[in-house]
Amino acid sequence: MKVFGSILSCDSLNLQKEIDRLIGMGVSALHLDVMDGVFVDKIFLGESVVNEITRRYKGITIECHLMVSTPAKTISHLDLDRIDRVIIHQADSLRDVLACVKASRCTVGLAIVNTDELHKINEIKDAMHDKIDKILVMGVLPGEGGQPMRSNTKYLLELAQKEHPDLIIGVDGGVNMHTLHEVQSANEAVLGSCLFNESAEETLAHITKHYGE
Numbered sequence: 001m002k003v004f005g006s007i008l009s010c011d012s013l014n015l016q017k018e019i020d021r022l023i024g025m026g027v028s029a030l031h032l033d034v035m036d037g038v039f040v041d042k043i044f045l046g047e048s049v050v051n052e053i054t055r056r057y058k059g060i061t062i063e064c065h066l067m068v069s070t071p072a073k074t075i076s077h078l079d080l081d082r083i084d085r086v087i088i089h090q091a092d093s094l095r096d097v098l099a100c101v102k103a104s105r106c107t108v109g110l111a112i113v114n115t116d117e118l119h120k121i122n123e124i125k126d127a128m129h130d131k132i133d134k135i136l137v138m139g140v141l142p143g144e145g146g147q148p149m150r151s152n153t154k155y156l157l158e159l160a161q162k163e164h165p166d167l168i169i170g171v172d173g174g175v176n177m178h179t180l181h182e183v184q185s186a187n188e189a190v191l192g193s194c195l196f197n198e199s200a201e202e203t204l205a206h207i208t209k210h211y212g213e
Contacts, residue, residue: 108133
């Protein structure tokens with residue numbers, strides 16, 4: 001399992017210091033949550049901040065999770081040559097998003113919060129582009145860090161794996177040392193608030209030892 005560190009719960013006044021601390025702990029992939037205050041209530045990480053992070057932190061995997069109402073517009077302002085993957089929630093925006101990333105090395109993931117959204121992906125399965133490489137199962141409702149993992153997360157994860165065995169299946173939300181065993185079959189997991197408390201190093205060491213690549 002590949003572990004991504006989310007900075008959603010970090011001290012936003014010390015963003016660089018927080019990212020440096022994650023990397024120093026052994027985190028080799030960053031999950032950047034971008035929120036516009038429309039698709040979700042919270043506003044977090046504008047495009048210029050994302051671009052500055054990707055310029056400064058070369059050599060690590062970076063994916064951008066776009067919780068925004070117009071993902072293609074947001075993507076058009078990102079330096080895609082420095083981003084490994086963008087993740088969107090709207091399957092009906094896929095055509096525009098794919099057009100944005102076509103000339104870059106960036107791939108596309110689709111986030112889902114329920115079976116209805118998974119079924120939408122299934123409906124376009126035959127038209128899936130080779131740029132689409134991941135389904136991100138949301139363990140919480142998007143928009144806020146520190147939420148407990150929802151009870152249907154394991155079921156949704158296993159269903160996504162069954163119906164899309166050729167894609168990377170990740171999980172995001174409520175993942176910590178005590179819940180990871182529920183979703184241990186995931187290819188990738190996003191760790192958030194559990195990396196920003198006094199037991200962060202212990203948590204990461206435990207997860208890396210028992211579930212890491």
